Amino acid sequence: MKRRTILAGAVAAFALTGAAYAQDKTKVGFIYVGPVGDGGWTYEHDQARLAVEEEFGDKVETIYQESVPEGSDAERVITQMALSGADLIFTTSFGYMDPTIAVAAKFPNVKFEHATGFKRADNVSTYSARFYEGRAVQGHIAGKMTKTNKVGYIGSFPIPEVIRGINSAYIHAKKVNPDVEFSVVWAYTWFDPAKEADAATALIEQGADVILQHTDSTAPQAAAQKAGNVITFGQASDMAEYAPMPRVSSIIDNWAPYYIDRVQAVMDGTWESTDTWDGIGPGMVGIGEISDAVPADVKAEALALKDSIADGSYHPFTGPLKKQDGSDWLAEGETAQDFGDDGLAGMNFYVEGIKGDIPN
Secondary structure, eight states, X not given: OHHHHHHHHHXXXXXXXXXXXXXHSEEEEEEOSSOTTSSXXXXXXXXXXXXXXXHHGGGEEEEEEOSOOSSHHHHXXXXXXXXXXXSEEEEOSGGGHHHHHHHHHHOTTSEEEEESOOXXXXXXXXXXXXXXXXXXXXXXXXXXXXXXXXXXXXXXXXXXXXXXXXHHHHXXXXXXXXXXXXXXXXXXXXXXXXHHHHHHHHHHHTTOSEEEEOSSSSXXXXXXXXXXXXXXXXXXXXXXXXXXXXXXXXXXXXXXXXXXXXXXXXXXXXXXXXXXXXXXXXXXXXXXXXXXXXXXXXXXXXXXXXXHHHTTSOOSSBSSEEBTTSOEEEOTTOBGGGGOSHHHHTOOOOBTTOOSOOOO
């Protein structure tokens, strides 16, 4: 009898120790719109999740759900993650904004971080990267390297984040090549390799010898490689397996420092609802290695442009610039930043020279 009592006491003590150990861990969840192996957007978010694990070791537990559709399914998945005991949840796609806000209202003690959205709450922060800065560098290279003067652009959804990138790339391609034309195809998906490949192929068949993308898979790279004599740029991730051609450079999203910082804030009890929008300077947007397929002088110009954006001496949206309808947007020397971020955040127009309409 005494032996059983000792054994029961040992089990109870072990259980209490295990419970305390579990409570010491900060549980961090991630909701992904694509698979972790997409080679682009979701891949980079998951690399940042792994960086969190490496940084904090056994002080943190991370969980994730991949390929979660935007909409009602997202709200269900986010709710389940909150119910599982997550202390902090990163929802990593624009279409998760309203579901995140809805779930956060039901779980006031859970912290939420939503990528690329604009709605916040006491327990919801927003964060994004200034991708348009990287698009300026890509546009410069595209304008210099196109031989057909036709650049194809695969857009995901007609939201400000994507429109800003199209405008920035076009402005900087046009600066170095007045004859350049942009054709935009809307895929209406973040990740669908078949649709992305079809879009790239259609643009190439229309004469585009440069393809830019704001979609998440490497399918456009593969389509360009198959076509030959077409250059591309990695999106969200380096996509270096397609270097030196067709992929001649890339935009790389570096989420790891931000994720580590926000997890640390939860651990320290200092987390507050904030809005973060960083670019090349702080390192949230990286420019992947410019391959030797790019002439040395063009590479030097592109790197100089990158450096001027990084140090703040140049802004990608610097006037004089007009809107597509010919109305004035920015006067000589004015920058979009002169008027704060609200105008950029809500951009819903093409700049002058881009043909076609933005879908509703």
